Amino acid sequence: MNADTAPWPCVAIVGVGMIGGSLGKAVLQRRLADRVIGVGRSAASLAEAVQRGAVSDTSLDLATAVADASLVVVATGVAAIPTLLDSIDAAVRPGTLITDAGSTKNSIVAAWERSRDTRRGRFVAAHPIAGSHRRGPAAADADLFVGRVTVVTPGPHTPPTDVEAISRFWAAIGSTVVTLSPAEHDTILARTSHAPHVVAAAIAAATPAADRRFTAGGWRDTTRIAAGDPDLWADILLDNGPAVAAAIESIHAASADMLAAITARDRSRLVSLLARAKEERDALGS
Amino acid sequence: MNADTAPWPCVAIVGVGMIGGSLGKAVLQRRLADRVIGVGRSAASLAEAVQRGAVSDTSLDLATAVADASLVVVATGVAAIPTLLDSIDAAVRPGTLITDAGSTKNSIVAAWERSRDTRRGRFVAAHPIAGSHRRGPAAADADLFVGRVTVVTPGPHTPPTDVEAISRFWAAIGSTVVTLSPAEHDTILARTSHAPHVVAAAIAAATPAADRRFTAGGWRDTTRIAAGDPDLWADILLDNGPAVAAAIESIHAASADMLAAITARDRSRLVSLLARAKEERDALGS
Numbered sequence: 001m002n003a004d005t006a007p008w009p010c011v012a013i014v015g016v017g018m019i020g021g022s023l024g025k026a027v028l029q030r031r032l033a034d035r036v037i038g039v040g041r042s043a044a045s046l047a048e049a050v051q052r053g054a055v056s057d058t059s060l061d062l063a064t065a066v067a068d069a070s071l072v073v074v075a076t077g078v079a080a081i082p083t084l085l086d087s088i089d090a091a092v093r094p095g096t097l098i099t100d101a102g103s104t105k106n107s108i109v110a111a112w113e114r115s116r117d118t119r120r121g122r123f124v125a126a127h128p129i130a131g132s133h134r135r136g137p138a139a140a141d142a143d144l145f146v147g148r149v150t151v152v153t154p155g156p157h158t159p160p161t162d163v164e165a166i167s168r169f170w171a172a173i174g175s176t177v178v179t180l181s182p183a184e185h186d187t188i189l190a191r192t193s194h195a196p197h198v199v200a201a202a203i204a205a206a207t208p209a210a211d212r213r214f215t216a217g218g219w220r221d222t223t224r225i226a227a228g229d230p231d232l233w234a235d236i237l238l239d240n241g242p243a244v245a246a247a248i249e250s251i252h253a254a255s256a257d258m259l260a261a262i263t264a265r266d267r268s269r270l271v272s273l274l275a276r277a278k279e280e281r282d283a284l285g286s
Numbered sequence: 287m288n289a290d291t292a293p294w295p296c297v298a299i300v301g302v303g304m305i306g307g308s309l310g311k312a313v314l315q316r317r318l319a320d321r322v323i324g325v326g327r328s329a330a331s332l333a334e335a336v337q338r339g340a341v342s343d344t345s346l347d348l349a350t351a352v353a354d355a356s357l358v359v360v361a362t363g364v365a366a367i368p369t370l371l372d373s374i375d376a377a378v379r380p381g382t383l384i385t386d387a388g389s390t391k392n393s394i395v396a397a398w399e400r401s402r403d404t405r406r407g408r409f410v411a412a413h414p415i416a417g418s419h420r421r422g423p424a425a426a427d428a429d430l431f432v433g434r435v436t437v438v439t440p441g442p443h444t445p446p447t448d449v450e451a452i453s454r455f456w457a458a459i460g461s462t463v464v465t466l467s468p469a470e471h472d473t474i475l476a477r478t479s480h481a482p483h484v485v486a487a488a489i490a491a492a493t494p495a496a497d498r499r500f501t502a503g504g505w506r507d508t509t510r511i512a513a514g515d516p517d518l519w520a521d522i523l524l525d526n527g528p529a530v531a532a533a534i535e536s537i538h539a540a541s542a543d544m545l546a547a548i549t550a551r552d553r554s555r556l557v558s559l560l561a562r563a564k565e566e567r568d569a570l571g572s
Binding site for chain 2: 129131148149151188189191192193195196197198199200201202205206208209211212213214215216219220221222223224225226227228229230231233234237238241244245247248250251252253254256257258259262263267270271273276277280281282283286
């Protein structure tokens with residue numbers, strides 16, 4: 001790239017929460033854009049995003065902000081994304097690159113594809129697999145995506161050049177880009193994120209408040225994601241219902257196996273099931 | 287206490303893993319004993335415990351080591367504790383204080399109580415609710431117990447003076463001592479530790495290896511305890527089988543509630559269940 005020219009002169013980020021704020025910080029610190037316009041509905045959170053160094057400009061008006069952008073990133077909860085994509089597409093200059101950071105991909109890609117013939121922008125859906133239970137621009141971290149996988153999920157008619165252009169963006173902020181179909185993505189994320197969230201929440205919900213003082217690091221770690229935002233997570237879980245249901249059933253089946261070994265007092269079977277779980281966990285590192 | 291005299295002149299710690307090593311370090315750094323004898327079956331781990339500052343002396347011979355002690359702490363896996371208590375009791379001077387750090391209490395206290403009339407030592411069972419998935423003297427931490435709860439679980443015939451004497455030890459290393467019956471302890475720990483361990487292991491076991499690169503902080507936190515030692519955990523789970531089974535069923539019921547809301551596409555019900563879990567989790571802090 002030319003040292004004088006940022007690769008994406010103006011990036012608009014719709015939603016300046018933890019993910020949007022981290023994206024903006026990463027773009028600005030890496031000088032990938034001359035301007036990062038944060039778009040939101042709350043003047044207070046936009047002001048905080050500026051103060052945190054997450055965006056250089058702000059706008060409460062989506063259409064005006066994205067009309068200036070060469071790249072638009074939608075970093076809101078998944079339920080809002082299809083409608084926002086329609087509004088964005090109506091306002092961008094033809095050929096503008098658009099991506100998102102939603103945790104589900106099937107319904108978002110399908111909604112875009114239904115009107116593909118009349119679209120002005122070039123949308124390629126994405127999911128940076130990074131994040132935490134923390135929220136808001138105060139939790140923004142320019143290195144959130146470094147070393148993490150971002151999945152891009154083109155539809156059947158997405159031009160390969162668009163996939164390459166969007167992949168360059170996600171690679172430029174430090175992530176490793178992997179291409180999957182939207183359905184593959186949603187099936188895998190049901191197992192690695194959505195169903196574990198439900199089960200972690202179930203552990204927290206099943207623990208009487210009076211027991212809390214008798215918890216240690218195990219309970220604390222296991223339930224940490226249960227602190228995530230209930231509205232955002234409900235939308236993710238509902239948008240990926242059948243895959244999430246199947247993944248919860250798999251976890252239940254695995255713990256039912258261990259429960260059966262406990263009830264049968266079958267020590268060697270129980271050790272073998274726990275050892276297999278430990279192998280899976282150890283393979284990831286701490 | 288007299289500034290010239292350590293409260294427990296010689297402490298013997300049976301088992302110098304992460305818990306035993308942390309106990310020894312805490313005792314030595316706080317000058318609660320002149321000598322801490324580490325007792326183990328492996329010369330190599332005893333040598334490492336000395337090198338890590340976890341013990342001042344070592345012994346491969348249990349009877350000789352505990353004969354010198356004014357306080358003996360058994361910090362092995364739960365399955366070994368009842369038999370070790372018999373061996374220790376046969377070798378100590380009459381009136382020697384004895385405690386343990388096992389994660390279950392019913393069977394350990396019952397085994398001691400069955401021979402109470404002929405015991406030489408004064409045993410009060412305990413469980414410091416601290417620890418991690420890490421193992422061995424290399425993971426020893428003198429502050430492991432600071433601010434943590436230690437549950438002491440006297441039997442029906444344990445003299446209150448013995449409970450006080452043992453509670454002083456657990457308080458001296460920084461923990462907050464709470465007295466419960468062995469049955470109360472085991473029921474609560476099934477909910478706060480043993481069942482969550484099984485469910486975390488089930489999440490790890492249910493995740494195909496190929497999915498692992500698509501995990502983030504949520505999966506990583508939720509499954510961390512699945513890296514614990516399978517043999518130690520199998521013994522804990524089998525020793526507390528009925529309570530663990532009931533607690534696993536409660537977690538399954540809570541996640542089945544969420545699953546039902548997902549399947550019924552009942553967003554308000556799902557948000558309310560997730561919000562209740564979040565409240566429980568938030569009450570603990572990060």
